[in-house]
Amino acid sequence: MIAEMNGIAAHAGSPFTPGYGRAPLVFGGHEDELDELTRVFQTLDFGENHSVLISGLRGAGKTSMLMMLQDAARREGWLVISDDASAGLMDRVMETTIPAMLDTLEPATRTRLSSLGIWQINAQLEYVDRHRQTKPLLRRDLIALSEHIGPDAGILITIDEVSSGKIRLRELSRFALEVSHALQAGANVMIVFAGIKIDLDALLEQEHTTFLRRSRQLDFRRLTPGETRHVLDESIRIGGRRIEHDALNQLISVSQGYPYLIQLAGDYAWRNNPRSAVIDQAAADVAHEKAITAVQRRVISRVYQDLSEKDREFVQAMAQDSGRSKISDIVKRMDVSAQYVQVYKKRLIDTGYVRSDGHGYVAFSLPYLGEYIRSMNDEPAAVDDGWDAFPPPPSV
Ligand SMILES: Nc1ncnc2c1ncn2[C@@H]1O[C@H](COP(=O)(O)OP(=O)(O)OP(=O)(O)O)[C@@H](O)[C@H]1O
Ligand SMILES: [Mg+2]
Structure with a gap:
């Protein structure tokens, strides 16, 4: 995939594999x-x-x-x-x-x-x-x-x-x-x-x-920061390029060790300026934004669809806080009993999307799930499917 042309490496293919069921080039952790x-x-x-x-x-x-x-x-x-x-x-x-x-x-x-x-x-x-x-x-x-x-x-x-x-x-x-x-x-x-x-x-x-x-x-769940660094750095090296120190750190922090997101962030950074031998800060900045949008669309939205209606109510109630949420606030927001909230809390912790965060608190453990839910609430529910661009059909 990497062809040498006139001594300059032409970095044609990205070594990253964002997508379900695509085995990574560098398998981190485990x-x-x-x-x-x-x-x-x-x-x-x-x-x-x-x-x-x-x-x-x-x-x-x-x-x-x-x-x-x-x-x-x-x-x-x-x-x-x-x-x-x-x-x-x-x-x-x-x-x-x-x-x-x-x-x-x-x-x-x-x-x-x-x-x-x-x-x-x-x-x-x-x-x-x-x-x-x-x-x-x-x-x-x-x-x-x-x-x-x-x-x-x-x-x-x-x-x-x-x-x-x-x-x-x-x-x-x-x-x-x-x-x-x-x-x-x-x-x-x-x-x-x-x-x-x-x-x-x-x-x-x-x-x-x-x-x-x-x-x-x-x-x-997630890879450790060290494992994340290894996946990014090693994939880029095998792909025939290198990455600047700060740019690498930024990709590590964007991906939060979440495997699908590691692949997305690496891939966007790679594609930013694929003929340059070095992935720089500008590439990492572009990747940052694109990768988060993409992970929300491709992964987090599926996670949300997997949840039952009650689970969704719970995470909706959590998403009102930008950091961790107090269980007693969730009880109030859902307007149900404390025991009931405990049942859903346990279920969500079992799935790995939510974790306990100190006594009486919960926080999202899946990166960007909270942001995804908040962004859903901000947006108008209807998606623009292009129909509005046409005049209404004549009535019969
Ligand atoms: N250990 C790993 N190190 C680096 N990247 C990984 C690792 N495991 C998976 N990936 C990458 O993460 C993405 C998702 O992987 P995969 O499809 O195996 O997840 P999954 O857990 O089966 O997801 P789902 O629950 O939706 O089926 C792919 O892009 C894959 O290349
Ligand atoms: Mg799978």
Whole structure:
């Protein structure tokens, strides 16, 4: 992407990756967790890591972490099954993902697998269908795959976007039951779920998910200032440029360690004057404003849509203060009982959008959420969709 022209680096592509589900060039933080889980892929000594729950704020890097784990697992020769927790999960995995995976295995492995009576595999060693004499069960697939991949590797299953809809949860719990049977039979499987905290908690309350209660739980919030510095500085260096000291500090403070915002701020700073070898203060100033507008539009607005009506009332009541808010003020503003406010406070703290700030106070922990809500209140509710520029249609 970086072409050298006449000795001057032409910095064509930005090394930043703002966007959902785009793995960053430099993955900041979470080193201990990555090391520990990668060691499981190497040693198959699972400990508490047969199941992992990754919760966290929107845009905090859950999907990116799943991709890091998938890469690490593949490097160690593991099979990877990845999907979203949307309707039809079990069928998709059994009818599409696993058959597609069979076709990528070594011919000798496929020959061995065809003798198990689970899958029909043709003379060219391609998957044809399932044998219908046995009821297809995911556990059988996992056990067979695990046995045939040998004792030095396993199967990583990642399920993203866990949400707490009733039907979804029922499907997920059926899926978890199959995985737990495979584990009991000794299959080498690690399953990783990602979603917001409240949805993962709802998953744990389902039937058949007892084994998930022993899961390794990771909660993704913000990176530390040091990790943020590393992501920005290192991405820019790999991209072939450098950044002035003060400009870097400004990007760190704008992004507040929030992964999506780190990528946005870095990207805007990069694009300001892409042919210059150095990212300067002027670029950081431009990035500052643009990144905050963009994160509100792309991320914070989604966070707000995720909230229930009552949660919204709570954050609206909080947004009237520019700093932290007194719980007793929120009680007055919402015009409800103190216990009621406590319930919503706890929920919002669980999601990671709000935190306690000293006794009897709360503050926003998601950067710019308060500003977003205040700006929504300032703006007229109707958006300009361009219709006003036309004369009204003739009446019929
Ligand atoms: N550890 C990290 N270091 C640097 N940048 C990161 C990191 N993790 C994620 N990002 C960047 O943050 C953005 C959001 O990442 P991702 O889509 O993984 O978040 P998410 O938690 O899955 O969001 P959602 O809850 O909306 O699904 C992407 O631009 C990604 O490149
Ligand atoms: Mg995601």
